[in-house]
Amino acid sequence: MADAAGDRVMCHACGGVWPRSEHGLICPQCQSDFTEIVEIPPDPDEEPPLTSDRPDSASSPRSAGSPLNPWADHDPWAAQGDHDRNDGNQPRDSGVAGGGYQHRTYRSPDGRFTFSTTTYTHGFGGQSPSTQTTSNLDPLSMVQSMDNIFRGLTSTYQNRERSASVSSSGQASSQPRGQGQRLGSFEFNIESGNSATSSQDGGLHPRDADGPQPINNPLRTLSDILELFRADLSANAQAAGHGGARVVTGTNPLAMLSSLLSFDRLGDAVYSQEELDRVISQLIDQTANRGAPPPAPATAIRSLPKKKVDTEMLGHEGRAECSICMDAVEVGTEVTVLPCKHWFHYNCIELWLNQHNTCPHCRRGIDSPQTEGTNDNPVVIADSPEPVSRRTSSAAANPGRSSQPPPGAWPEQSPSSWSSRSFSSWSATSPGPSSEGPVQRQEQGRGQGQDQEHNQGHDPGESQDRNHGQDQRRDSRGEGSSTGSGFTGWVRNRLGGGGSSS
Amino acid sequence: MGSQKRIAKELAELTESAPEGITVKLADESNLYIWDVYMEGPENSPYQNGTFHLTLTLPTEYPFKPPTVSFRTKIYHPNVTNDDKGSMCLGMLRADEWKPSSRIAAVLQFARQLLAEPMPDDAVEGRIAEQVKGDFARYEEVAREWTRKYASGRG
Numbered sequence: 266m267a268d269a270a271g272d273r274v275m276c277h278a279c280g281g282v283w284p285r286s287e288h289g290l291i292c293p294q295c296q297s298d299f300t301e302i303v304e305i306p307p308d309p310d311e312e313p314p315l316t317s318d319r320p321d322s323a324s325s326p327r328s329a330g331s332p333l334n335p336w337a338d339h340d341p342w343a344a345q346g347d348h349d350r351n352d353g354n355q356p357r358d359s360g361v362a363g364g365g366y367q368h369r370t371y372r373s374p375d376g377r378f379t380f381s382t383t384t385y386t387h388g389f390g391g392q393s394p395s396t397q398t399t400s401n402l403d404p405l406s407m408v409q410s411m412d413n414i415f416r417g418l419t420s421t422y423q424n425r426e427r428s429a430s431v432s433s434s435g436q437a438s439s440q441p442r443g444q445g446q447r448l449g450s451f452e453f454n455i456e457s458g459n460s461a462t463s464s465q466d467g468g469l470h471p472r473d474a475d476g477p478q479p480i481n482n483p484l485r486t487l488s489d490i491l492e493l494f495r496a497d498l499s500a501n502a503q504a505a506g507h508g509g510a511r512v513v514t515g516t517n518p519l520a521m522l523s524s525l526l527s528f529d530r531l532g533d534a535v536y537s538q539e540e541l542d543r544v545i546s547q548l549i550d551q552t553a554n555r556g557a558p559p560p561a562p563a564t565a566i567r568s569l570p571k572k573k574v575d576t577e578m579l580g581h582e583g584r585a586e587c588s589i590c591m592d593a594v595e596v597g598t599e600v601t602v603l604p605c606k607h608w609f610h611y612n613c614i615e616l617w618l619n620q621h622n623t624c625p626h627c628r629r630g631i632d633s634p635q636t637e638g639t640n641d642n643p644v645v646i647a648d649s650p651e652p653v654s655r656r657t658s659s660a661a662a663n664p665g666r667s668s669q670p671p672p673g674a675w676p677e678q679s680p681s682s683w684s685s686r687s688f689s690s691w692s693a694t695s696p697g698p699s700s701e702g703p704v705q706r707q708e709q710g711r712g713q714g715q716d717q718e719h720n721q722g723h724d725p726g727e728s729q730d731r732n733h734g735q736d737q738r739r740d741s742r743g744e745g746s747s748t749g750s751g752f753t754g755w756v757r758n759r760l761g762g763g764g765s766s767s
Numbered sequence: 768m769g770s771q772k773r774i775a776k777e778l779a780e781l782t783e784s785a786p787e788g789i790t791v792k793l794a795d796e797s798n799l800y801i802w803d804v805y806m807e808g809p810e811n812s813p814y815q816n817g818t819f820h821l822t823l824t825l826p827t828e829y830p831f832k833p834p835t836v837s838f839r840t841k842i843y844h845p846n847v848t849n850d851d852k853g854s855m856c857l858g859m860l861r862a863d864e865w866k867p868s869s870r871i872a873a874v875l876q877f878a879r880q881l882l883a884e885p886m887p888d889d890a891v892e893g894r895i896a897e898q899v900k901g902d903f904a905r906y907e908e909v910a911r912e913w914t915r916k917y918a919s920g921r922g
Contacts, residue, residue: 277894290916298841299849303911367792558863591773591828617831617867625866 275303558630561622563634566615574598578608589613589625605629770829774799777871786876791823794910800825804836804875808918813910814842817918821855821878823871833865836878843906843913845890845899846881857890885894 272285278297291298549660574596585601585612586593594600601607601615607626609617614625622631778799781791788807791890795801804821808814820839826832848854855878858864890896898906 290912302912589773591776591870620831625868741838 273303274300276300375480448546556624558621558628560620561618561631563619565622569601569603569614569631571599571601572608572612574600574608587613589617603631771799771823772829773830776823778802781872781875786872786879788879789875791871791875794822795818800827800829801836802871806875806879806882808871808914809879812883813907814844814914817914819882819918821853821875823875824870830867830869832873833860833862833869834874835860841913842882843895843910845885845892845896846880846893847889849895854891855881856889858889895899 273282274285274288274290274292276292276295276297277299279292279295281292281294282303283293287293290300290302292300508681541697574585574594576583576596578600579594579596584593590613591607592610594610599611601611602608603614603624604623605627607624609625617625618631623629624631778791778793781789785791788809790805791802793799793801794803802823802825804823806821808817808818808819818840819842822837822839823834824837825834836855836857838847838855840853841849842853843849846856848856857874857877859869859877860874885896885899887896888901890899895906896911
């Protein structure tokens with residue numbers, strides 16, 4: 266294979282990248298071979314130079330391709346006064362190499378979500394004895410700063426103590442503290458009309474006067490945070506009850522934190538996109554299994570007709586087989602015939618029908634009432650209402666109207682007139698050619714006998730108007746007729762009746 | 768069981784007149800339920816000239832439950848999981864799609880057809896599926912590479 270020597274291979278399992286000429290297609294780190302040859306060679310030095318006096322700037326925190334922790338440049342020790350927020354809508358950057366601060370505010374387009382950062386930098390911070398300002402690459406300090414994030418989120422009042430001495434005049438030339446510290450803070454503000462989220466507004470205090478949070482002690486350690494998670498999760502598990510995945514949305518600050526940290530799934534609660542995907546695919550699988558037809562009742566199986574195979578059933582080739590056991594079937598063998606005319610050995614089809622109530626060939630339900638269905642209309646759902654019976658029962662419920670079209674059907678009406686009647690029945694009280702709208706409103710809820718009288722009092726020539734009077738009564742009557750009740754009954758009336766009229 | 772009879776029958780048929788590019792045999796002569804399948808990559812596909820080893824596993828409830836197909840040979844394909852299982856996603860093998868009148872020969876032919884025509888909308892490897900849709904040439908290149916690397920050893 267004469268590939269270019271500069272080819273690089275990326276491992277999709279661990280994300281590692283290496284020159285193809287050195288290690289080939291197998292990942293040297295995790296031995297995975299789920300790899301891809303990448304076209305653009307990444308930055309050769311994956312490890313940035315470990316310079317402690319690198320001028321930090323939040324706007325260009327790291328070089329492309331660097332595996333640095335995204336928080337590495339971000340020390341969340343609070344250094345923010347309240348007036349920083351007031352003029353914080355404009356990004357300001359001191360731009361001074363080696364010192365200054367930067368305040369940025371990001372706002373979502375709908376204005377509901379605001380993320381603001383304030384980073385104070387000092388060029389000579391690397392020499393500080395403070396543990397927070399040691400090398401960015403020191404894993405210990407990264408862990409510490411992670412802990413700091415927790416503290417910053419959960420106990421901002423501590424930060425205020427620390428920030429008391431910080432100059433926050435808001436001028437571009439203002440100087441941060443001269444101790445070589447790089448101080449930063451960030452805050453989440455969720456602006457929402459929802460009271461549940463607004464109670465969590467304002468820096469995610471554990472002690473919100475309006476909020477119902479039960480935490481009384483400031484969280485000081487990582488284990489405190491984890492304990493909080495655990496309590497929250499167990500509460501969720503109890504609330505969720507039996508089964509079902511509970512997805513915690515972003516209004517929960519713990520969920521946001523946890524998604525930042527890629528927490529794994531615990532119980533029924535998921536906190537990361539990957540876990541959510543997994544739950545969803547699991548649900549899809551369950552649905553797929555549930556989508557399979559249910560077993561047929563034993564009585565239905567036993568009542569299926571049996572007959573001896575005759576030459577006609579064997580087709581032109583003169584031989585046939587049971588498509589379940591694939592055994593050839595001779596003339597005279599007794600087989601079970603399904604409503605769709607497909608036939609099988611009784612023992613074979615019984616095994617299948619015990620699991621699914623459909624024909625193994627064409628999937629027609631075996632308890633379908635319409636055995637004479639055509640190929641165009643092969644499957645009839647067992648519990649779907651039959652339009653024919655509904656129409657007749659409606660007509661039977663209104664015997665006095667036998668000379669008129671029964672309300673369940675609109676025969677002799679073209680589809681166009683049906684639709685216009687549908688519209689007019691929506692606006693029965695509006696001024697129009699039908700002056701009887703208000704009258705019909707009054708009589709809604711009365712008995713059918715009165716309906717009949719009302720109809721008799723009308724000019725027979727107004728059949729059109731009378732028809733939509735009937736429509737409306739039928740809509741409001743609902744339970745009185747046999748066409749079903751509630752909204753579904755209404756829909757069924759509309760659609761079913763419309764279908765039968767066309 | 769009745770299933771053994773049918774399986775033996777299907778095996779005999781497949782051995783006598785195998786579909787194009789497909790050879791089957793029992794992985795273990797004493798076990799009818801696990802088959803070794805060797806599938807040649809379809810022509811004009813990136814899997815051409817490769818021979819893929821598949822395992823076909825039949826449930827004891829066969830033919831009332833669908834068989835499962837898994838690739839032993841690694842393959843770069845949106846409908847085959849890229850793990851040690853190599854499960855293939857075949858619509859007709861899903862529980863609600865399966866019907867007992869489907870035959871193993873049809874399943875295997877369908878699987879081979881899927882090699883020629885990946886179905887990225889029904890994928891198990893989303894990343895490969897995106898590549899099939901967005902950068903087909905790139906997908907073909909990687910698939911060919913994998914075929915050369917993994918599927919050219921056996922004849």
